[in-house]
Amino acid sequence: MTNVLIVDDEPLLREELQESLELEDFDVSTAESVPDALQKLEGAAFDAVVTDLKMPKMGGLELIRHLNQINYQGIVVVVSGHGAESSREEAIALGAAACFSKPLDIDDLIEVIGERA
Template sequence: MTSPNPQLSSAPTLLLVDDEAVFRERLARAFRERGFEVGTAGSYEEALAQATRESPEVAVVDLRMPGRGGLELVRALHALDGSTRIIVLTGYGSIATAVEAMKLGAFNYLPKPADVDDLLLAFSRGPGEAAHVTEDFQPPSLARAEWEHIQRVLSDCGGNISEAARRLGLHRRSLQRKLQKYPPAQ
């Protein structure tokens, strides 16, 4: 059997950590179809327990998870086994978090949505080597980025509008008005 990635062994072990179960399982299935032995986890604690039992060769870690986040997990996985190549995935990326992830031991950093081919390409590039942006790439508008951020904070607060407004530095009624609008298309 040929290796899915020439730099990895014939049946590489991969730890896939994301709090979104549907995304995690879909990505895990795609990696399995490409010859990986995949372990999945939905939280920092589950991931650390799996990595302690058997250190993965590669790991894909979501940056934002309830409880302890992806950056803390990158630090812990790197401390367990410095040879584990870790890619951080995020829908809310920034240059600061990308730099922090790399300092903590991440091999690379990708924005969501990313599919298995994007991840395999990121593992094949050098550490921290950015993906090439195509000419047709359209970054989300400021309004769309704001909408997604508000939704994530609201989700982190369990739907509590008052708490989300406090964390966002908004008045509760201002947040309610923003939530009544439809999400921006782009």
């Protein structure tokens, strides 16, 4: 079973993504912030991390940089409600498998995770 960590500061989006992915037989955990995600990453192995780009204090780019430092071997998918193309390009340059805009098409997310994880 594919283990996915969803990192987003929006509770409704976290819940929606979790429910949608669980319906597709993914094992899903959630984190409301990058520090919360880093703590969860210490205690479990995740095949994929789905992260918001912009969050208070630390965002998705900082999370990707940390994942690179610890040689994370899973895939990273970035989801953003903000149109900053330069941030999306930076996320891809840092190793993100994909960068999607909100509102997210869950089928696109499932396809990327299923192909790579």
